[in-house]
Amino acid sequence: MYKYNDFDHAFVRTRVAEFRDQVDRRLSGSLTEEEFKPLRLKNGLYLQLHAYMLRVAVPYGTLNSRQMRQLAMIAEKWDKGYGHFTTRQNIQYNWPKLKDVPDILDALADVSMHAIQTSGNCIRNVTADHFAGAARDEIEDARITAELLRQWSTDHPEFQYLPRKFKIAVTGSPNDRAVTRAHDIGLRAIKDSEGSAGYEVLIGGGLGRTPMIGKVVRGFLPKEDLLPYIEAILRVYNLSGRRDNKYKARIKILVHETGIEELRAEIEKEFLTRKAEFPGINPELLQAIEQDFAAPIFNKLSVDNHVARVAHDKEFREWVKNNVARHKIPEYAIVTVSLKPVGGTPGDATAEQMRVMADLAETYTHDELRVSHEQNIVLPHVPKAYLPKVYDELKKAGLATPNLGLLSDIIACPGMDYCSLATARSIPIAQDIAKRFDHLQLERDIGALKIKISGCINACGHHHVGHIGILGLDKAGVENYQITLGGNATEDAHIGSRVGPGFSAEELVPALERLLKSYLQLRESPEETFYKCYNRLGMDPFKEALYPHLKPKQIKRDRA
Amino acid sequence: MSKIVRDYGFDRNILTVEDFISLATLRQGVEKPVRLDLGNDENPDGLQPYFCWLEMIRIPFPDFNDGRGFSLAKRLRQLGYEGVLRASGYLIADQYRMARLSGFDEIEIDDLLAARQPEWLWQSQVIKKKLSYQDRLLKTG
Ligand code: SF4
Numbered sequence: 001m002y003k004y005n006d007f008d009h010a011f012v013r014t015r016v017a018e019f020r021d022q023v024d025r026r027l028s029g030s031l032t033e034e035e036f037k038p039l040r041l042k043n044g045l046y047l048q049l050h051a052y053m054l055r056v057a058v059p060y061g062t063l064n065s066r067q068m069r070q071l072a073m074i075a076e077k078w079d080k081g082y083g084h085f086t087t088r089q090n091i092q093y094n095w096p097k098l099k100d101v102p103d104i105l106d107a108l109a110d111v112s113m114h115a116i117q118t119s120g121n122c123i124r125n126v127t128a129d130h131f132a133g134a135a136r137d138e139i140e141d142a143r144i145t146a147e148l149l150r151q152w153s154t155d156h157p158e159f160q161y162l163p164r165k166f167k168i169a170v171t172g173s174p175n176d177r178a179v180t181r182a183h184d185i186g187l188r189a190i191k192d193s194e195g196s197a198g199y200e201v202l203i204g205g206g207l208g209r210t211p212m213i214g215k216v217v218r219g220f221l222p223k224e225d226l227l228p229y230i231e232a233i234l235r236v237y238n239l240s241g242r243r244d245n246k247y248k249a250r251i252k253i254l255v256h257e258t259g260i261e262e263l264r265a266e267i268e269k270e271f272l273t274r275k276a277e278f279p280g281i282n283p284e285l286l287q288a289i290e291q292d293f294a295a296p297i298f299n300k301l302s303v304d305n306h307v308a309r310v311a312h313d314k315e316f317r318e319w320v321k322n323n324v325a326r327h328k329i330p331e332y333a334i335v336t337v338s339l340k341p342v343g344g345t346p347g348d349a350t351a352e353q354m355r356v357m358a359d360l361a362e363t364y365t366h367d368e369l370r371v372s373h374e375q376n377i378v379l380p381h382v383p384k385a386y387l388p389k390v391y392d393e394l395k396k397a398g399l400a401t402p403n404l405g406l407l408s409d410i411i412a413c414p415g416m417d418y419c420s421l422a423t424a425r426s427i428p429i430a431q432d433i434a435k436r437f438d439h440l441q442l443e444r445d446i447g448a449l450k451i452k453i454s455g456c457i458n459a460c461g462h463h464h465v466g467h468i469g470i471l472g473l474d475k476a477g478v479e480n481y482q483i484t485l486g487g488n489a490t491e492d493a494h495i496g497s498r499v500g501p502g503f504s505a506e507e508l509v510p511a512l513e514r515l516l517k518s519y520l521q522l523r524e525s526p527e528e529t530f531y532k533c534y535n536r537l538g539m540d541p542f543k544e545a546l547y548p549h550l551k552p553k554q555i556k557r558d559r560a
Numbered sequence: 561m562s563k564i565v566r567d568y569g570f571d572r573n574i575l576t577v578e579d580f581i582s583l584a585t586l587r588q589g590v591e592k593p594v595r596l597d598l599g600n601d602e603n604p605d606g607l608q609p610y611f612c613w614l615e616m617i618r619i620p621f622p623d624f625n626d627g628r629g630f631s632l633a634k635r636l637r638q639l640g641y642e643g644v645l646r647a648s649g650y651l652i653a654d655q656y657r658m659a660r661l662s663g664f665d666e667i668e669i670d671d672l673l674a675a676r677q678p679e680w681l682w683q684s685q686v687i688k689k690k691l692s693y694q695d696r697l698l699k700t701g
Contacts, residue, residue, distance in 0.1 A: 011691055011693070014688070014691055018688075022654065025681075030676055030681070031652070031654075035652050035654075039654060121625070151693045151696075152693060152694060152697055154693045155692070156693075157630065157657065157658035157659075157661035157662050157692075157694070158631055158634050158658070158661075158662050159627070160630075160655075160658055161624070161625055161626065161627025161630065161655075162627060227697070234631075235631045235634065235635065238627060238628060238630070238631040239628055239631050239632065239635075243628075273635075273639065274638060277638060279699040279700070280698070280699045281697055281698065281699065282697060282699050282700070283699070285696070285697060
């Protein structure tokens with residue numbers, strides 16, 4: 001894991017002191033509310049529906065037990081005893097007081113953490129594959145690039161006042177677990193025909209009200225060109241991105257309006273100028289980062305007790321099947337701790353649960369935890385020999401729901417419960433769905449399924465790329481939920497299609513029940529997932545299930 | 561009236577509109593050193609031959625949230641411009657560091673802002689120039 005050096009420590013402390021001073025200057029009137037706003041946003045402080053919200057960065061989702069315990073302490077001391085893990089691998093506190101925020105930031109700095117650039121029109125906290133360093137299919141640990149980008153983008157003087165927010169995601173594996181195609185810049189580690197390492201660079205992906213899949217701007221970028229090339233992209237965007245309309249200000253709109261060819265030419269031109277005088281990255285610094293991410297020393301313990309427990313314990317077997325993934329070392333496993341208990345708030349963890357996870361990480365799993373963009377916590381390096389113990393501890397803490405990748409592993413944005421932009425509720429909808437299908441006992445039978453819910457068109461719940469996407473809108477004062485089908489967030493990223501008119505909150509769950517029951521009828525075998533079945537059959541049969549009162553003809557006509 | 565913010569403190573601005581020419585005028589040719597007003601949406605491509613005639617380039621910040629000027633300054637420096645770069649308009653003290661690191665030498669602000677955000681505040685930013693991840697990442701020497 002990356003360890004802060006003296007510079008990092010000094011930087012983060014200075015930044016806290018600066019923010020303390022900015023809060024004072026706001027109170028004295030030296031800063032207007034308008035001037036203060038971008039400053040507080042760049043320090044992670046949002047104004048929400050009921051209160052301030054502080055979004056803390058967990059760079060590329062990686063943290064250790066000490067940091068997790070500090071997050072628990074903050075939740076107890078300055079919030080209501082819990083925190084919310086987000087789709088950008090951050091943690092949010094929903095109830096801090098403005099006057100306490102500098103102290104919270106200091107407490108974060110105590111454990112090498114911060115809230116810098118988790119909001120505002122700047123380069124946001126860089127995200128990466130949550131299985132980095134543990135995955136089998138990995139070409140390289142994406143966090144090395146992500147940490148380099150964290151340092152480079154932190155307080156970058158040129159890019160603090162961009163037209164809009166800017167998100168970068170990195171994957172080191174061909175299996176894209178970082179949704180790189182839905183980011184302003186997506187980086188995918190690849191090797192060229194001669195075996196040199198580099199990146200495929202995508203730009204212009206994003207969800208929100210105009211969802212777009214990122215386009216390849218450079219098929220192969222040699223590693224050493226990374227920073228000058230990214231600077232070139234950012235400079236072109238900063239100068240040419242639209243500033244007249246907040247909803248058209250993301251780089252995806254620039255790509256769309258300018259065209260990828262023309263934009264690529266501009267970027268390449270800027271890149272050549274920048275590269276000519278770019279001195280290169282300090283090799284010692286780069287080495288230090290690489291060393292920090294060197295794999296831990298794996299001890300190959302006997303897996304016998306694990307195998308025995310799988311054989312005789314059905315519940316354990318179920319959990320292993322769903323929540324445990326293959327590790328690059330055969331004697332190890334990757335455990336995903338579900339923060340989606342049936343009826344709970346997706347992504348919430350209590351201080352007590354955070355401590356349990358921290359203890360497990362420290363005792364059994366090389367002291368590492370990850371936050372996944374699917375709002376779960378990952379224990380990346382668990383010796384199989386310890387899986388039974390880890391499971392038992394998790395179970396005691398209510399953290400062993402065996403639902404990973406299943407129906408109730410729902411992504412939901414904060415929605416009406418917290419967010420001032422929301423047009424509908426999101427969390428309660430997720431809870432209703434999970435409860436209903438739990439009651440029906442259908443989740444296991446339905447199998448792999450990604451449901452994603454957003455409480456307004458800004459799409460923080462990624463509904464566009466859910467196999468089933470749900471978008472909550474407001475129709476004349478009444479919540480109305482639109483369903484999209486066939487979205488995909490992986491390397492084959494795809495935007496789902498809207499099926500038809502929306503449903504009221506009461507109608508929604510029965511509609512989903514009809515939809516999924518018809519899937520069970522329609523599939524060729526249990527191996528054919530909902531997503532595969534949808535792609536084989538197209539929308540019509542599913543539309544019929546959602547709108548049983550429509551005649552088949554009408555369905556065809558509607559689609560035309 | 562306006563003030564010029566520099567690393568050592570405030571100065572009174574002595575230049576007026578007449579001291580600057582537009583990009584269109586510049587492109588018609590010059591015979592003596594001039595100062596240029598460059599819009600933050602104007603493209604500096606092809607300006608290199610004029611660089612030796614330019615004593616100053618002034619770039620406006622219509623709003624402190626509009627960061628185009630930072631990239632424009634950086635681009636000019638990378639193209640080889642070595643004369644004075646001035647930012648003018650609405651920048652706040654908290655942005656002084658960014659302006660300096662992007663290549664600006666000085667900032668022209670109006671007296672109202674100067675009263676609300678006094679000299680010492682801007683000067684407190686000078687030292688922070690040193691705390692830069694970007695400089696640190698690069699090879700030196
Ligand atoms: S999608 Fe809308 S409601 Fe949900 S968090 Fe984003 S802005 Fe808020």
